[in-house]
Amino acid sequence: xxxxxxxxxxxxxxxxxxxxxxxxxxxxxxxxxxxxxxxxxxxxxxxxxxxxxxxxxxxxxxxxxxxxxxxxxxxxxxxxxxxxxxxxxxxxxxxxxxxxxxxxxxxxxxxxxxxxxxxxxxxxxxxxxxxxxxxxxxxxxxxxxxxxxxxxxxxxxxxxxxxxxxxxxxxxxx
Ligand SMILES: [Zn+2]
Ligand SMILES: [Zn+2]
Numbered sequence: 001x002x003x004x005x006x007x008x009x010x011x012x013x014x015x016x017x018x019x020x021x022x023x024x025x026x027x028x029x030x031x032x033x034x035x036x037x038x039x040x041x042x043x044x045x046x047x048x049x050x051x052x053x054x055x056x057x058x059x060x061x062x063x064x065x066x067x068x069x070x071x072x073x074x075x076x077x078x079x080x081x082x083x084x085x086x087x088x089x090x091x092x093x094x095x096x097x098x099x100x101x102x103x104x105x106x107x108x109x110x111x112x113x114x115x116x117x118x119x120x121x122x123x124x125x126x127x128x129x130x131x132x133x134x135x136x137x138x139x140x141x142x143x144x145x146x147x148x149x150x151x152x153x154x155x156x157x158x159x160x161x162x163x164x165x166x167x168x169x170x171x172x173x174x
Contacts, residue, residue: 036067036069036072037069037072037073037075038076039075039076039091040072040075040076040094042067044094044097045067045097045098045119045122046098047097047098047099047100047103048096048099048103049100049102049103049106051100051103052100052103066119067097067098067120068118068119068120068159068160070120070146070147070160071120071121071122071147071158071159071160074143074146074147074158074160075092075122075124077142078092078124078143078158079091079092081138081141081142082127082138085130085134085138086127086129086130090127090129090130091127092124092127093124093125094122094123094124094125095123095124095125095154095155096116096121097119097121097123098116098117098119099114099116099117100117101117104117115148115159115160115161116159118161120147120160120161121157121158121159121161122157122158122159123155123156123157124139124157125154125155126154126155132153132155135155136151136156139151139156139158140165143158143163143165144163145163146160146163147159147160147161147162147163148160148161148163148164148165148166149164149165149166150165150167151165151166151167152167
């Protein structure tokens with residue numbers, strides 16, 4: 001085999017050897033395993049700090065090896081309804097997802113027991129092409145009875161934990 005490769009390379013023939021060297025890797029790439037759901041990737045849910053990067057590239061610091069499927073599905077539902085409202089496919093930026101203990105501790109106003117540390121929470125940034133009122137309304141409809149929902153001027157916090165709502169309409173500024 002080596003002799004054959006030397007012969008081919010020596011002859012100036014360029015061949016892609018990656019499939020021989022990384023057969024398994026190549027196969028994994030064909031199934032896009034970087035995605036959790038259609039519009040949510042593993043890189044989007046990793047911790048935003050640089051201290052807890054680990055081998056799987058998720059930045060989970062050895063504390064957590066997965067992300068909540070339910071939260072990801074709730075995100076997809078919100079994204080879908082936002083796209084319907086905006087009448088065009090509307091990506092939603094993830095402001096914060098998984099947080100390691102250290103990063104959570106340094107995040108302003110974060111609860112010490114935040115669901116962000118459990119990998120079940122997402123902070124969704126208000127997209128440009130929808131009003132904050134509509135965004136909050138959509139999140140409220142989708143999240144009703146399904147988990148935690150926090151209303152913020154920058155968007156919403158959602159999680160698949162105990163159903164509850166904070167920063168409710170009465171407290172929100174118009
Ligand atoms: Zn971290
Ligand atoms: Zn949050």
